[in-house]
Amino acid sequence: MxxxxxxxxxxxxxxxxxxxxxxxxxxxxxxxxxxxxxxxxxxxxxxxxxxxxxxxxxxxxxxxxxxxxxxxxxxGEVNTLEFPSEFTGVKARIIALCGKWFPTGAHKVGASxxxxxxxxxxxxxxxxxxxxxxxxxxxxxxxxxxxxxxxxxxxxxxxxxxxxxxxxxxxxxxxxxxxxxxxxxxxxxxxxxxxxxxxxxxxxxxxFNQFDEMGNHLWHYYVTGSAMEEALKKAMGPKDRYAGVVVTSGSAGTTACGDYLKEIFPDSKVGVGEALQCPTLYLNGFGEHRIEGIGDKHIPWVHNVKNTDLVFAIDDNNCMAMIRLSNEPEGLEYLRSLGLSDAFIAQ
Ligand SMILES: Cc1ncc(COP(=O)(O)O)c(C=O)c1O
Missing domain, CATH: 3.40.50.1100 (Rossmann fold)
Structure with a gap:
């Protein structure tokens, strides 16, 4: 507390x-x-x-x-980016919050x-x-x-x-x-x-240990949670169903927005992503990985694990490939060939 x-x-x-x-x-x-x-x-x-x-x-x-x-x-409104089906290969709509427009370019100014x-x-x-x-x-x-x-x-x-x-x-x-x-x-x-x-x-x-400071959790609960709620209300039609949120865990502060959203959508799920090369929630934690911003080999004290439904082990090779896809000329050309808009690609 x-x-x-x-x-x-x-x-x-x-x-x-x-x-x-x-x-x-x-x-x-x-x-x-x-x-x-x-x-x-x-x-x-x-x-x-x-x-x-x-x-x-x-x-x-x-x-x-x-x-x-x-x-x-x-x-203005919450900064979001929706990933089109042509890009994700799944029918579900996937919407992300953009941290890029915080000072320093990351949401961690909020947690700190x-x-x-x-x-x-x-x-x-x-x-x-x-x-x-x-x-x-x-x-x-x-x-x-x-x-x-x-x-x-x-x-x-x-x-x-x-x-x-x-x-x-x-x-x-x-x-x-x-x-x-x-x-x-x-x-x-x-x-x-x-x-x-x-x-x-x-x-x-x-x-100021982000792994045990409840202020980290609280900021994400109130500020990120309500931002997600607003983004959802704007995006969802009357027949849409919100399935859940996935956040990658470093200090697990962002997982608090999942707690917030579960109170509004009680049957929704909270998924937590971590590196496959250092599977901690998944396999006790060992190895090294290249995904900046997510931690490993320990579960932070502020992580409300009882409210976490799913764990995603993300291969860091896929993350590296994504960076190349969205930055290198061949990658950008491929994205255009999928019919994605220039506005989406620019984001
Ligand atoms: C860009 C980025 N995304 C996600 C995270 C993970 O957020 P949290 O520490 O709230 O779990 C971090 C943490 O440092 C980060 O820098």
Missing amino acids: IDLTVHEEKLKNAVDLAKKRKVLIPTFKQMRDPEKYTPARIKEQLKSTGLWDVDPVNLFRITWKNEPKKTGGLF FGCLVPRLVTGQFDPTCQKAVWPSTGNYCRGGAYNAQLLGCESIAILPEGMSKERFEWLRTVAGEIIATPGTESNVKEIYDEVARIRASRPEAVI
């Missing part, structure tokens, strides 16, 4: 800093319905702010409803907001003397360090040395300290060995 005990002194420091830096923290309600609830003066500021700019006003862009624009965008903000607004994290530690293979620590910078907090990012050069370069623009641990996508244990060292030796460091 989320500890909401208030520490008055530290809270005062956080409030003073926020005032000094003119930081306004959005609520989940504003993230769910940004068009309706975002203050007019914030919207005005957003009109001249880039999607990834390190500007506190971009806290209001932690939503699935950003206008798909690199700069100056406001809000859900972890940091409860501690900040209760005074459990003092931005004037403590540092936020973001252990992750990538997008969570990018999102965490980005949010922390907007909120005026210092960060320590921990990620495997084998992650892309671009990740490290971009992280340097937002994190005060970056620690590279041995390995790549499958080396979550090595990251947590470093966390144990920091916990034992650096009292100023506060660890």
Whole structure:
């Protein structure tokens, strides 16, 4: 559960800093319905702010409803992409939510907001003397360090040395300290060995462990869950039946939207995808894989496994093939030969 005990002194420091830096923290309600609830003066500021700019006003862009624009965008409907049958080979309609239009290009800014903000607004994290530690293979620590910078907090990012050069370069623009641990996508244990060292030796460091922070689950339950509900209501006709949601699990935060949707569609299913090359829910966890953004060899504490109905073991070769299909000239030519629209291919 989320500890909401208030520490008055530290809270005062956080409030003073926020005032000094003119930081306004959005609520989940504003993230769910940004068009309706975002203050007019914030919207005005957003009109001249880039999607990834390190500007506190971009806290209001932690939503699935950003206008798909690199700069100056406001809000619209949930960003989705429907995969046509010509592409999937199945009759069922498959609709995905697009994380690309969050600042940093991934939904993990939401999960990390859900972890940091409860501690900040209760005074459990003092931005004037403590540092936020973001252990992750990538997008969570990018999102965490980005949010922390907007909120005026210092960060320590921990990620495997084998992650892309671009990740490290971009992280340097937002994190005060970056620690590279041995390995790549499958080396979550090595990251947590470093966390144990920091916990034992650096009292100023506060660890935001996405695998056990209920704020991660809660953000996806309210914000992602309601975004999925809206996308479904828009797409479904009176005779349609919603079958279920499939999410790939890294920290299992996104699985919370499945819990939300089951309350609305009680006979729907929740499926969780993981790499075939490191089958954890499926076969206890061993091996290495190349699917960025999903974890392995452990089941996160925030994963409500009793509500998970299906496990999908996804071959990472298929993921690599998909990247080539949608990026290389021969792949694009093949997609056109299937009769897919240019608009879909461009997305
Ligand atoms: C792009 C992307 N998709 C999916 C996930 C998995 O989400 P979750 O950590 O909520 O399980 C991650 C996690 O890092 C990610 O970066």
